[in-house]
Amino acid sequence: MGGTDDSVTQKVHLVSLGCPKNLVDSEVTLGGLVAEGFRPVDDPAEADVIVVNTCSFISAATEESIDTVLALAREKTEGRCRTLIVAGCMAQRYGTELERELPEVDYFVGTGEFHRIARMLKERPVRKVQVGPPRYLPDEQSPRVRSNSSFSAYLKVSEGCSQRCTFCVIPGLRGPLRSRRIASLVAEAEALARGGVVELNVVSQDTNAYGMDLEPREGRPPLARLLRELGGIERLRWIRLLYMYPRRFPATLMDVIAREPRVVKYLDLPLQHIDGGVLRRMGRGVGEDRSRRLVAQLRERIPGLVLRTTFMVGFPGETERAFQKLLDFVEESRFEYLGVFAFSPEEGTPAAQLSGQVPEEEKQARVRALMEVQQRISRTYHAGLVGTVQDVLVEGYAEETDLLLQGRLATQAPEVDGRVLINAGNAAAGSIVPVRIDQALDYDLVGHIVSSGGESWTTTMSV
Numbered sequence: 001m002g003g004t005d006d007s008v009t010q011k012v013h014l015v016s017l018g019c020p021k022n023l024v025d026s027e028v029t030l031g032g033l034v035a036e037g038f039r040p041v042d043d044p045a046e047a048d049v050i051v052v053n054t055c056s057f058i059s060a061a062t063e064e065s066i067d068t069v070l071a072l073a074r075e076k077t078e079g080r081c082r083t084l085i086v087a088g089c090m091a092q093r094y095g096t097e098l099e100r101e102l103p104e105v106d107y108f109v110g111t112g113e114f115h116r117i118a119r120m121l122k123e124r125p126v127r128k129v130q131v132g133p134p135r136y137l138p139d140e141q142s143p144r145v146r147s148n149s150s151f152s153a154y155l156k157v158s159e160g161c162s163q164r165c166t167f168c169v170i171p172g173l174r175g176p177l178r179s180r181r182i183a184s185l186v187a188e189a190e191a192l193a194r195g196g197v198v199e200l201n202v203v204s205q206d207t208n209a210y211g212m213d214l215e216p217r218e219g220r221p222p223l224a225r226l227l228r229e230l231g232g233i234e235r236l237r238w239i240r241l242l243y244m245y246p247r248r249f250p251a252t253l254m255d256v257i258a259r260e261p262r263v264v265k266y267l268d269l270p271l272q273h274i275d276g277g278v279l280r281r282m283g284r285g286v287g288e289d290r291s292r293r294l295v296a297q298l299r300e301r302i303p304g305l306v307l308r309t310t311f312m313v314g315f316p317g318e319t320e321r322a323f324q325k326l327l328d329f330v331e332e333s334r335f336e337y338l339g340v341f342a343f344s345p346e347e348g349t350p351a352a353q354l355s356g357q358v359p360e361e362e363k364q365a366r367v368r369a370l371m372e373v374q375q376r377i378s379r380t381y382h383a384g385l386v387g388t389v390q391d392v393l394v395e396g397y398a399e400e401t402d403l404l405l406q407g408r409l410a411t412q413a414p415e416v417d418g419r420v421l422i423n424a425g426n427a428a429a430g431s432i433v434p435v436r437i438d439q440a441l442d443y444d445l446v447g448h449i450v451s452s453g454g455e456s457w458t459t460t461m462s463v
Contacts, residue, residue, distance in 0.1 A: 009037060009038070009039050010037070010038050010039070010048045010049055010121075011038070011039050011040075011041045011046055011047045011048050011049070012030075012033050012038045012039065012040055012041070012047055012048070012049040012050070012051065013040070013041050013042070013043070013044040013046070013047035013049070013050050013051070014026055014029065014030050014033075014040065014050075014051045014052075014053065015044075015050070015051070015052045015053065015068060015072065016053045016147070017052070017053060017054055017055045017061070017064060017065055017068060017088075018053075018054070018055025018057065018061060018088070018089065019055065019057075020154045020201065020203050020242070020414075021154075021156060021203055021204065021205065022053055022055060022088060022089070023147070023148070023154060024138075024144075024154050024156040024203070025053060025087075025088065025111070025114055026053045026147065027144045027145055027146050027147055028114070028115060028138050028142050028143070028144050029051060029053065029087065029114045029115070029117055030144075030145040030147070031142065031143030031144040031145045032115055032117065032118045032142075032143055033049075033051075033117065033118045033121075034143065034145055035118070035143045036118035036119070036121075036122070038118065038121075040145065044072055044075050044079070044081070045075060045079045045080070046079075046080070047075065047079075047080070047081055048080060048081060048082055048083065049081070049082070049083045049084075049085070049121060050072050050075060050081050050083070050084050050085070051085045051087055051117065052065070052068055052069050052072060052084075052085070052086050052087065052088075053087045053088040053114070054068075054069070054086060054087065054088040054089055054090035054091060055088065055089050055090065056088075056089040056090040056092075056093045056094070056169070056173065057089065057169065057170065058341075058344040058346060059344050059346065060344070061089075062090055062093075062094075065086075065090045066090075066102075069084070069086055069102060069105065070102075072084065073102075073104040073105070076104055083106045083107075083121065084104060084105050084106050085105070085106060085107045085108075085109060085117060086098065086102070086105050086107070086108050086109070087108075087109040087110075087113075087114050087117065088109075088110075088111060088114065089111060089173045089174075091108040091109055091110050091111075091129075091131060092110040092111045092112075092131055092134065092173045093169065093172070093173055095108040095110060095129040095131040096129055096131075099128055099129050105128075106128065107120060107128055107129075107130060108128060108129045108130065108131060109130045109131070110130065110131035110132060110134065111134045111136075111173055111174055111175075112132055112133060112134030112135050112136045112175070113130045113131065113132065113136070114136075115136055115138070115142070116130070133175060134159070134160065134173070134174055134175035135175065135178075136159075137158075137159050137178050137180060138156070138180075139180060139181075139184045139188075140184045140185075140187040140188040140191065148414070149395070149429070149430070150195070150196045150197070150429075150430060151196055151197055151198050151199060151393070151429065151430030152197065152198070152199040152201070152393070152395075152414060153192045153197045153199070153200060153201070154200075154201045154202075154203050155185060155188065155189055155192070155200050155201065155202050155203065155230075156180075156203055156204060157179065157180055157185055157202055157203070157204045157207065157210045157223075157226065158177055158178060158179040158180060158204040158205070158206075158207075158209070158210050158211075159174060159175070159177075159178045159204070159205070160174040160175040160176045160177050160178050160205060161174060161176070161177060161205040161206045161209075162176045162177040162206075162209065162213075163206060163209075163245065163247070163283075163285070164283055165272075165282055165283050165284060166281065166282055166283040166349060166350040166351040166354070167282060167312070167315070167343065167344075167346065167349055167351040168346075168349065169346050169348060169349060170205055172348065174205060176213075177205075177206065177209055177212065177213050178213065179210055179211045179212070179213050179214050179222070181214070182211070182222065182225060182226050182229060185226060185230075186226075186229050186230065186233075189230055189233055189236070190233055193233050193234075193235035193236050194235065196430065197235075197236070198235070198236060198237040198238065198393070198430060198432065199236075199237065199238045199240070199393055200230065200236055200238070200239045200240070201240045201242055201413065201414065202230075202239065202240065202241050202242065203242045203243060204243060205243065206243065206245040207223065207241060207242060207243045207244050207245070208223065208244045208245045208246070208247070208248050208249060208253075209245060209248070210222055210223045210226065211223060211225075211226070212248075221248075221250050221252060221253050223253055224250075224252050224253045224256040227239065227241075227253075227256050227257070227260055227263055228256060228260065230262070230263075231260040231261070231262045231263060233262075236262055237262065237393075237432055238262065238264050238393070238410050238432075239260075239262050239263045239264065240263075240264050240266055240410070240413060241257070241263070241266070241267055241268065242268040242413060243268055243270065244267055244268060244269050244270075245270070246269055246270070246271055246284075246286050246290075246291060246294055247284070247285045247286050249294055249297075249298070251297075251301065254297065254298060254301040254302055255301065257302055258301055258302040258303065264410040264411060265302055265303070265304045265305045265306060265410075265411065266305070266306045266307075266308070266410065266411045266413065267298065267302075267305065267306075267307055267308070268308045268309075268413065269294075269295075269298075269307060269308070269309050270309060270310040271286075271291055271295075271309045271310070271311065272284060272310065272311060272312050273311060273312060273315065273318075273322075273326060274288055274291055274292070274325055274326050274329040275288065275318070275322035275325050275326060276288040277317065277322060278315050278317060278318050278322050279291075281315065281316065281317050281351070281354060282312075282315060282351070283350075292329075295307070295333055306336045306337070306411035307333075307335050307336055307337070308335065308336065308337035308338065308339070308413065308416070308417065309335050309337075309338055309339075310338070310339040310340070310341065311326060311330075311338065311339075311340050311341075311370065312340075312341050312342070312343050313326070313340060313341070313342055313343065313363060313366040313367055313370060314342045314343040314358040314360075314362065314363030314366055314367075315343045315351070315358070316343070316351060316354035316355065316356045316357050316358065317354065317355070317356035318343075318356075318358055318366075323366055323369075326370065327369065327370060327373055330370065330373050330374060330377070331373060331377075334377055334381070335374070335377065336377075336378065336381050336411070337378070337416070337417045337418075338370075338374045338377075338378075339416070340367050340370045340371055340374070341367075342360075342363035342364060342366070342367050343358065343363060345357070375442060378442065378443065379440065379442055382440035382441070382442075382445060383440045385437045385440065385445060386437050386438065386439065386440050387436070387437065388436070388437055389434050389435065389436050389437075389450060390409050390420075390434070390435055390437060390447075391409070391410060391432050391433070391434060391435075392407040392408065392409060392420050392422070392432065392433055392434075392435040392447075393407050393408050393409075393410075393430075393431075393432050394406075394407040394422070394427045394428065394429055394430065394431050394432070394433060395407050395408065395419075395429060396429040398421055404421050404422060404423055405421075405422035405425075405426075405427065406419045406420065406421055406422065407419065407420050407422060407433075407435070408420060409445075418443040418444045418445070419444050419445075420435060420437070420444070420445045420446070420447060421444055421445070421446045421447075422435060422446075422447060422448065422449060423438075423446060423447075423448055424448035424449060425448055425449025425450075426449075427449060433449050434449065434450050435447040435448065435449055435450065436448055436450050
């Protein structure tokens with residue numbers, strides 16, 4: 001294969017960039033390669049084949065993807081690599097252009113073709129760009145090699161998006177909404193739980209739209225039925241919902257989230273803005289009044305709810321007054337977690353052509369101003385947890401030192417919402433233990449494990 005002996009097991013190194021949805025695709029890609037006899041390796045210098053699953057949601061992600069590809073391309077001249085594959089969103093978006101600009105890449109594989117990579121490596125097609133309309137949808141039979149941990153996993157419930165936000169390239173990269181059957185998802189979740197998963201993160205491009213393309217027999221709303229069935233899997237402890245588009249959020253779904261004990265009281269609800277004019281120009285299909293009512297309804301119907309949201313600042317036409325309205329809304333709503341992005345004019349999107357483009361310097365100033373407000377809110381929220389005992393999923397040793405453990409609350413999603421540093425007590429990774437919160441930092445918490453009798457271990461290290 002490409003100058004190597006096919007009788008020898010080929011080694012493959014895969015790099016996954018971007019969001020958790022992309023990570024699931026990477027795990028399916030790797031599963032297919034392993035099923036065909038390839039052996040994964042952590043060191044790219046040892047690999048015969050290197051696959052980069054790219055992100056291209058915004059310009060910065062595209063630049064990171066290109067930099068990663070160029071860095072790994074050196075393994076073709078300096079290492080043993082014989083085949084370099086660029087897969088995912090960047091290949092789907094720019095495959096033909098990149099074929100000219102990156103001659104060191106052997107294949108560009110789009111978002112609907114990644115499951116064919118193992119077969120391509122055996123058949124060696126002449127055409128370098130393997131990009132077509134994205135239609136592929138994995139199921140519970142798709143081989144998958146999980147790469148994050150043995151106790152936490154993502155369950156991708158659908159692919160694509162049928163919304164038409166004016167700033168977003170996702171529908172073009174991923175195609176329209178395509179939902180998996182509930183039975184397929186439950187079967188996969190049961191298999192994950194048997195393998196040791198205790199935390200299941202439900203993801204898609206638009207999780208609230210899950211099942212709207214399925215027949216009524218799946219139940220309405222389909223997501224509520226899915227959650228009820230996932231909630232019956234005893235080995236699972238936490239089921240978390242991510243990327244809940246606010247356009248549709250029926251009361252039935254709110255009640256299921258409130259009542260199902262395994263569904264954590266946490267929602268990732270990307271509102272993007274609160275000003276009605278900005279929301280209309282964004283094409284969100286949700287106005288100011290609906291957004292405010294939705295936040296209030298969620299707080300009322302789901303006791304103890306922790307909300308994460310995302311806002312975009314500097315969108316074309318965002319005036320000082322509109323931005324101030326957003327600041328005031330954040331102050332009033334007291335979101336526990338919040339992300340802020342500056343608008344990026346993406347090629348091929350309607351928003352890139354809108355009048356009233358905001359200067360980059362002003363965008364960054366607005367990002368800083370909004371994050372300063374949110375930092376005060378987060379600090380107050382964290383301070384309110386000091387002295388309480390919280391269940392914490394232990395992830396292992398802290399990144400900085402093996403003298404500390406780290407973990408997360410049920411209301412802290414992986415990689416985005418901070419962590420709990422544990423400075424006293426021992427517990428195995430994947431276990432959920434009671435931790436008394438002793439200290440609140442800007443983004444993290446510090447505490448010690450308490451025993452079932454309420455006693456605590458002696459503190460071994462302070463933060």
